[in-house]
Amino acid sequence: MAEVIVVGAGASGMMAAGRASELGAKTLLLEKTDGPGKKILISGKSRCNLTNDKDLDTFIGMYGPNGSFLYGAFSRFFRDELLAFLRRYGVETRVERGGRIFPASESASDVVVAFQRFLQDQGTEMIAGTRVTGIEVRDGRAKGVRTASGLYEASAVVLATGGSTYPGTGSSGDGYRMARALGHAIVKLRPSLVPLVVDDRDLARSMQGVSLRNVRLTAYRCRASEIEPAWIPGPGTPDVISGRHGVTPLIESRQGEMMITHFGLGGPITLLMSLAVVDALERGSVSIAIDLKPALDRKQLHRRLQRDFDLFGRRRFRRILAGLLPQKMIDPFVKLAGIPPDKPAHQIHAEERERLVDLIKMFRFDIKGSLPLSRAIVTAGGVSLQEIDPRTMASRRIGGLFFCGEVMDIDADTGGYNLQAAFSTGYAAGEAAARHVGK
Numbered sequence: 001m002a003e004v005i006v007v008g009a010g011a012s013g014m015m016a017a018g019r020a021s022e023l024g025a026k027t028l029l030l031e032k033t034d035g036p037g038k039k040i041l042i043s044g045k046s047r048c049n050l051t052n053d054k055d056l057d058t059f060i061g062m063y064g065p066n067g068s069f070l071y072g073a074f075s076r077f078f079r080d081e082l083l084a085f086l087r088r089y090g091v092e093t094r095v096e097r098g099g100r101i102f103p104a105s106e107s108a109s110d111v112v113v114a115f116q117r118f119l120q121d122q123g124t125e126m127i128a129g130t131r132v133t134g135i136e137v138r139d140g141r142a143k144g145v146r147t148a149s150g151l152y153e154a155s156a157v158v159l160a161t162g163g164s165t166y167p168g169t170g171s172s173g174d175g176y177r178m179a180r181a182l183g184h185a186i187v188k189l190r191p192s193l194v195p196l197v198v199d200d201r202d203l204a205r206s207m208q209g210v211s212l213r214n215v216r217l218t219a220y221r222c223r224a225s226e227i228e229p230a231w232i233p234g235p236g237t238p239d240v241i242s243g244r245h246g247v248t249p250l251i252e253s254r255q256g257e258m259m260i261t262h263f264g265l266g267g268p269i270t271l272l273m274s275l276a277v278v279d280a281l282e283r284g285s286v287s288i289a290i291d292l293k294p295a296l297d298r299k300q301l302h303r304r305l306q307r308d309f310d311l312f313g314r315r316r317f318r319r320i321l322a323g324l325l326p327q328k329m330i331d332p333f334v335k336l337a338g339i340p341p342d343k344p345a346h347q348i349h350a351e352e353r354e355r356l357v358d359l360i361k362m363f364r365f366d367i368k369g370s371l372p373l374s375r376a377i378v379t380a381g382g383v384s385l386q387e388i389d390p391r392t393m394a395s396r397r398i399g400g401l402f403f404c405g406e407v408m409d410i411d412a413d414t415g416g417y418n419l420q421a422a423f424s425t426g427y428a429a430g431e432a433a434a435r436h437v438g439k
Helices: 011-022 038-042 056-061 064-076 079-088 108-122 174-181 201-206 268-281 298-311 317-322 327-337 350-361 417-437
Strands: 004-007 027-031 093-095 100-103 125-128 132-138 141-147 150-153 156-159 186-192 196-198 211-220 250-260 264-266 287-291 363-370 378-383 401-403
Touching: 004 011, 004 141, 004 417, 011 027, 011 108, 011 156, 011 417, 038 108, 056 064, 064 417, 079 093, 079 100, 079 108, 079 417, 100 108, 132 174, 141 156, 156 174, 156 417, 174 186, 174 378, 186 268, 196 201, 196 268, 201 264, 201 327, 211 268, 250 268, 264 268, 264 363, 268 363, 287 350, 298 350, 317 327, 327 350, 401 417
Parallel strands: 004 027, 004 156, 027 125, 156 401
Antiparallel strands: 093 100, 132 141, 141 150, 186 378, 196 264, 196 363, 211 250, 211 287, 250 264, 287 363
């Protein structure tokens, strides 16, 4: 009989099982798919963004209000310990843009192999192709897990089943159902780091595949037609602005890269803002404005356009736009601006120029929703942190039950933060489970 059972062989589960074994506990790792680390293998576009080089307080801030929960786990196993662990198993790393840390080999499979060697070295038993259907509890204490093939008994259970994203990797929400069955509160599940769907799909489809760099994306609690020019953040405004003080209905604003898809909006800054948008949609209308020239305020853009119109007076409007926009955006802009494409620049009057400035500074969409949870990178929500001891990841309701990774109500921006949380909470849970057995 095992002393510790870990359910789920993802990032947090493999770390938990290996650490419990390392401390002398006889550990069984159960995985419902045919092998471990399925989500690791596709993370970071199969390159595996392991962690980030930001300082601890900045790191914690990336998880929002729940970030302080992680101080305990990070105090025992953080970035330096993770990188040392990986080096021990032959995985060198390098820092890239934004502090993101990847394997130097650019191969996520090397990370999975490292964990497999770790589990083998520690004597952890792993059984794949076994779906856990419930936690066995007697007298308020976890005593094993139930599966289709029978009961596996143990003195401690670690639930590391992941979220509800990418169900093909095994993250299909099993952990939430098992935790709820034991009386645990589940914070509502929402997609995080997910593309957004717009109302005007035809407009989006006409620009499908356009990649935009150095633009500003801003989300508002109102219809697109209600966005006012004065609400658009000016040049040099920092990211992640909040409209908490009620001056404007602004939700969040970020500058960087994004793309237009056949259904709406994707790319880095869209994903980073998506959870705030999804949450705001629960309360009413949400729209976004894309500032295609964030380095210029409206007056500067007016002067730039007037200069171009004066300098190239005979040039047709469509050709003027070719110097301002990606090719696939020209036809939609011509239509929306209401300016004939062949109109000479020197004939474009002030009102038409004002409409063009509006389009460039606040190209707007109403947001219909997001892609489904199964298409998100991360699940927001999960087992309430109020019911988990942050020092040990132990359940406050069931003795001998521990949680780690995405099954908990912890999520962060992209950049390696979610995987680091998985590794760190897995380490803490495995350690605490092994010590629980020894009591």
